[in-house]
Amino acid sequence: MKHILSILFIVAAMTSFGQTEKPSKFKEVTYDVSAVCKMCKDRIEKELNYTKGVVFCEVDLAAGNVTVKYKLKQITGEKIRDILVNMGYTTDGVERSEEGYNSLPQCCKGEGCGKK
Amino acid sequence: MKYILLMLWVLLTFQLSAQQAHEDEIIIRGKVFTVSDEGVEEPVPSAKIYWKNNRQKVTSKVDGTFSIAATRLPDTLIISSVGFEDQSYAIASPQEESLNINLKEGEMLKGVEVFAEDLGHSIDLMNPMNLETIGEGELRRAACCNLSESFETNASVDVNITDAVTGAKKIQMLGLDGIYTQLQYENIPLVRGLSTSYGLAFTPGTWIQSIQITKGTGSVVNGYESMAGLINLELKKPSSKELLYVNAYGNRFGRAELNIHGAQQINDRWSTMTFLHAGNVFVDNDVNNDGFRDIPVGLNLMGMHRWIFEGENMESRFGFKGTWADKYSGQLGTNYSPDESGFGARFQTQHLEAFAKAGFFSKNRKFASLGLVNQWKYHNMTNGIGSTTYNGTQRKWYSNAIYSDIIGNTNHTYKTGLSFIYDDYVEAYNDSTFLKTEIVPGAFFEYTYNSLDKFILVAGIRGDLHNMFGPLWAPRLHVKWNATPKSAIRISTGKGIRVPNPFADYVGNMASSRLWVVSPNITPEECISSGITFTQKFLTNENVSTFSIDYFYTYFLNQMIMDMDVSPNELHIYNSNAESYSHSFQAELTIKPFKGLEFRNAFKYYDVRAEFNGMLQNRPFVPRFRFLTSLGYETRNKKWMFDITGNWVGKKRLPSTASNPLEYQRELESEDYWILHSQLTYNFKRFSIYLGGENLLNVMQSDAIIAADDPFGSFFDATQIWAPINGFNIYGGIHFTIKQKEK
Numbered sequence: 001m002k003h004i005l006s007i008l009f010i011v012a013a014m015t016s017f018g019q020t021e022k023p024s025k026f027k028e029v030t031y032d033v034s035a036v037c038k039m040c041k042d043r044i045e046k047e048l049n050y051t052k053g054v055v056f057c058e059v060d061l062a063a064g065n066v067t068v069k070y071k072l073k074q075i076t077g078e079k080i081r082d083i084l085v086n087m088g089y090t091t092d093g094v095e096r097s098e099e100g101y102n103s104l105p106q107c108c109k110g111e112g113c114g115k116k
Numbered sequence: 117m118k119y120i121l122l123m124l125w126v127l128l129t130f131q132l133s134a135q136q137a138h139e140d141e142i143i144i145r146g147k148v149f150t151v152s153d154e155g156v157e158e159p160v161p162s163a164k165i166y167w168k169n170n171r172q173k174v175t176s177k178v179d180g181t182f183s184i185a186a187t188r189l190p191d192t193l194i195i196s197s198v199g200f201e202d203q204s205y206a207i208a209s210p211q212e213e214s215l216n217i218n219l220k221e222g223e224m225l226k227g228v229e230v231f232a233e234d235l236g237h238s239i240d241l242m243n244p245m246n247l248e249t250i251g252e253g254e255l256r257r258a259a260c261c262n263l264s265e266s267f268e269t270n271a272s273v274d275v276n277i278t279d280a281v282t283g284a285k286k287i288q289m290l291g292l293d294g295i296y297t298q299l300q301y302e303n304i305p306l307v308r309g310l311s312t313s314y315g316l317a318f319t320p321g322t323w324i325q326s327i328q329i330t331k332g333t334g335s336v337v338n339g340y341e342s343m344a345g346l347i348n349l350e351l352k353k354p355s356s357k358e359l360l361y362v363n364a365y366g367n368r369f370g371r372a373e374l375n376i377h378g379a380q381q382i383n384d385r386w387s388t389m390t391f392l393h394a395g396n397v398f399v400d401n402d403v404n405n406d407g408f409r410d411i412p413v414g415l416n417l418m419g420m421h422r423w424i425f426e427g428e429n430m431e432s433r434f435g436f437k438g439t440w441a442d443k444y445s446g447q448l449g450t451n452y453s454p455d456e457s458g459f460g461a462r463f464q465t466q467h468l469e470a471f472a473k474a475g476f477f478s479k480n481r482k483f484a485s486l487g488l489v490n491q492w493k494y495h496n497m498t499n500g501i502g503s504t505t506y507n508g509t510q511r512k513w514y515s516n517a518i519y520s521d522i523i524g525n526t527n528h529t530y531k532t533g534l535s536f537i538y539d540d541y542v543e544a545y546n547d548s549t550f551l552k553t554e555i556v557p558g559a560f561f562e563y564t565y566n567s568l569d570k571f572i573l574v575a576g577i578r579g580d581l582h583n584m585f586g587p588l589w590a591p592r593l594h595v596k597w598n599a600t601p602k603s604a605i606r607i608s609t610g611k612g613i614r615v616p617n618p619f620a621d622y623v624g625n626m627a628s629s630r631l632w633v634v635s636p637n638i639t640p641e642e643c644i645s646s647g648i649t650f651t652q653k654f655l656t657n658e659n660v661s662t663f664s665i666d667y668f669y670t671y672f673l674n675q676m677i678m679d680m681d682v683s684p685n686e687l688h689i690y691n692s693n694a695e696s697y698s699h700s701f702q703a704e705l706t707i708k709p710f711k712g713l714e715f716r717n718a719f720k721y722y723d724v725r726a727e728f729n730g731m732l733q734n735r736p737f738v739p740r741f742r743f744l745t746s747l748g749y750e751t752r753n754k755k756w757m758f759d760i761t762g763n764w765v766g767k768k769r770l771p772s773t774a775s776n777p778l779e780y781q782r783e784l785e786s787e788d789y790w791i792l793h794s795q796l797t798y799n800f801k802r803f804s805i806y807l808g809g810e811n812l813l814n815v816m817q818s819d820a821i822i823a824a825d826d827p828f829g830s831f832f833d834a835t836q837i838w839a840p841i842n843g844f845n846i847y848g849g850i851h852f853t854i855k856q857k858e859k
Contacts, residue, residue, distance in 0.1 A: 032168075045754065049753040050801045054753070056751065056753035058711075058752060060173075
């Protein structure tokens with residue numbers, strides 16, 4: 001058992017060590033985004049998770065923000081913000097694109113979801 | 117195994133504490149309060165406290181206090197609560213003193229929006245019944261194939277193969293056969309009567325949106341039949357926005373399936389949805405080399421078309437559903453033709469049903485509503501198993517009308533109504549024909565007392581007048597109490613009644629030379645089922661984890677016993693008032709150590725006994741112990757999903773074969789074994805592919821069929837099945853979805 005524990009200790013130490021060494025290649029940024037509903041969340045996550053350079057993207061509706069981890073070599077934080085703006089969301093104070101906003105479903109415009 | 121689990125546990129806790137130690141360097145403490153009109157300081161519980169540039173988020177406690185860790189400073193702390201204006205504090209350095217945060221009531225209440233996450237698997241804390249939900253996320257974890265396979269990662273429902281010829285799967289709840297579980301889809305009976313044995317295979321998994329499982333007796337509104345449990349399916353709705361959905365599946369046994377669904381939103385009120393399913397097993401499989409097909413070959417077609425109308429004061433759903441199946445099994449090379457010498461088997465099913473539901477809401481009385489459910493069903497099956505034939509036709513009309521309203525205020529509500537069942541059976545077993553017509557009008561009343569959702573009591577009673585068995589009474593009681601906001605205690609007790617159909621309930625057992633001795637006087641089965649459940653939720657790194665523990669005791673007042681212990685050549689079916697009970701204990705822990713990972717462990721203990729051959733003994737084929745462990749992982753970008761589930765099944769009692777010749781004798785107890793399933797899914801933007809394996813340890817019951825070399829002899833028995841008979845399976849498939857243009 002002692003051996004197992006020491007192996008585990010090394011594994012755990014290595015993983016947490018590994019985490020601290022990485023940030024040179026990756027960056028994690030949180031944007032304040034005017035996303036309002038589950039549909040927005042799905043749209044944004046689908047769009048950004050399939051954008052080249054993005055490691056992951058998570059929308060937190062309650063906090064009204066989007067967390068994106070990306071590869072510094074492949075994309076910039078400004079580009080990600082522009083994608084969100086072009087989708088029709090005001091991001092970190094940058095006004096949403098009207099064109100993108102107009103193509104959003106009613107629900108994401110905040111005009112009510114569902115039929116009634 | 118113990119060591120592996122321990123290691124995993126240690127690893128997890130170690131990682132957790134390591135992470136915490138790293139992040140807990142700076143802690144900001146504070147108290148959220150508001151000053152009321154009278155000038156009194158009142159704490160604000162459940163306010164959200166989070167960092168502007170950090171994912172960390174906490175909520176204030178009942179006394180308004182909170183503590184939040186900071187990873188990097190400076191940052192801005194934001195405090196928000198519904199009905200109050202948001203407050204933000206710039207924090208540049210670690211604070212010694214506790215923050216006092218005075219929230220001002222917002223001039224305009226922010227709209228309360230509920231953000232529901234598809235938790236995949238969840239146990240509700242609000243419902244008075246212990247409702248366990250398997251959501252779409254969970255259903256995707258095991259891609260195969262129909263309803264009976266949807267319970268693979270679930271601990272409450274066990275799935276067993278009935279015999280080595282039909283390959284039919286049956287569920288088990290509380291250690292009791294699936295016939296004691298009431299199955300319905302959107303509150304319409306799903307399998308009942310003749311379809312009891314194969315019915316599970318007639319609902320493709322892709323049609324299902326979610327499954328709700330209730331242990332013990334359910335609500336009286338749904339009928340008198342839930343004894344061990346109630347399972348309700350919600351099928352996909354047009355509002356799921358799937359304009360077109362295609363799923364194709366194939367496995368190593370030559371089983372191929374195709375599912376196509378389409379939804380159409382016609383206008384604001386009308387929408388429609390169509391489901392099509394085709395499945396075929398193309399290849400003969402005989403992995404265990406006993407000369408018998410392990411899985412029936414042949415075609416399965418299913419379809420459903422339904423309409424949904426949503427008006428201002430009325431809602432309606434109606435449509436029809438059909439199944440056509442023609443399958444062959446038995447010895448390799450046979451095709452159930454009259455002149456062949458081998459042991460052939462053929463199962464044909466035709467099923468057609470129409471259903472209509474309507475709900476009406478009163479304009480004047482806000483809480484009053486009337487619901488109507490109607491179902492018309494035709495079910496025909498033709499079974500040939502060796503020299504045994506069993507055919508049956510069922511015509512059914514089911515109707516249920518439910519009126520609900522409040523008494524004075526919303527603390528007191530009631531549901532009452534009338535139901536009617538007309539069930540006409542024509543069955544032929546070998547040369548004997550059986551006719552039966554059940555006409556059952558019924559009435560029910562259910563009162564609900566709800567005190568702020570914290571304490572809910574549901575008391576119901578129903579009375580049905582059966583044309584053959586006279587009045588049947590079923591009282592039921594459910595109580596739920598939230599001792600703390602994150603825990604719930606539930607107690608339920610009630611009576612369940614069921615009118616058995618000896619041949620249809622045990623079709624699978626026809627795959628043997630046993631002589632069927634069926635009592636001519638079959639009477640309704642009755643039981644009292646009581647249970648207590650405790651559920652506790654807790655947060656692990658912002659993720660909801662659940663611990664639940666339950667104990668159910670079911671006592672039969674009258675039971676139809678299927679007795680294989682009298683003799684290995686005979687099968688007796690008769691009613692018995694002798695002692696018959698089930699003790700079921702289950703403990704389940706679902707932990708989400710971090711986002712995307714779910715780790716579930718469940719332990720079950722069954723003590724299920726009845727009198728067989730005049731002696732109180734363990735029910736055969738029910739393990740005393742079971743253990744389930746399941747690990748699901750989803751990457752944060754939601755592209756990869758990985759799942760592995762292990763099921764340990766303990767020893768089961770087997771009916772005695774001591775009087776058989778030595779080579780046809782079997783042990784009195786089965787071996788314990790592990791079943792391991794795993795699946796990997798990759799999501800592309802518009803479609804996803806999956807690859808999985810079942811029974812990866814390749815567990816196989818050896819010599820599963822007794823006297824497989826002499827199928828027409830008197831010792832042949834393919835019903836003594838306690839483990840898989842066809843070894844491991846590898847499957848793959850694809851989901852493809854075109855979403856409707858969102859409005």
